[in-house]
Amino acid sequence: MTRWSLPALLACALLSGACGDPPNKEMDQAQGAIDAARAAGADRYAAEEYAAAGRALGSAREAVTARDYRLALNNALESREHAQNAAREAADTKARLSSEIERSMADIAALLAQATTRIEAAKKARVAPRVLREPERALAAVEADVQKASAAMKVDDYLAARTALDGVKARIDKVIASLDARAGAQISRRRR
Secondary structure: OHHHHHHHHHHHHHHHHHOOOOOHHHHHHHHHHHHHHHHOOHHHHOHHHHHHHHHHHHHHHHHHHOOOHHHHHHHHHHHHHHHHHHHHHHHHHHHHHHHHHHHHHHHHHHHHHHHHHHHHHHHHOOOOHHHHHHHHHHHHHHHHHHHHHHHHHHOOOHHHHHHHHOOHHHHHHHHHHHHHHHHHHHHHHHHO
């Protein structure tokens, strides 16, 4: 019986020793994963998962302070997992937004071409310049927003690009409808 109790005592000593040290390695790995997630843009593109990683690491630190190393280990592992998920989610979100913005910009370019063609046709039809001033100003503002979106895309700021393009298509459609109505009305008056 004494033969078996010695290995059992050694096993208990090893187990208690493993739980007797703070999980510094795991906490460092969690911090590294959080830093990598932030570098991937998770703080903006996967904010919930990124915040969960930070909270879990904070809980791990609190558990270390309370000398509950098992809880600290669990929280550190949870933090690392959240951070890794946040980095993946951020990459996926950025890719999706990039694709959506590129499609929007192509649509906007086509609409701008239509609007420009309508303005040129109105000028050839000798529509009064005062009638064209407002649509030309509106198109200049749209082009400025498109430039902002392009600049944001160059620095991978997809949220700013999406914000810059918000409502742009509707504004161009409004300009086209306005041009059609104003030019048509002026041409009708000339025929009388």
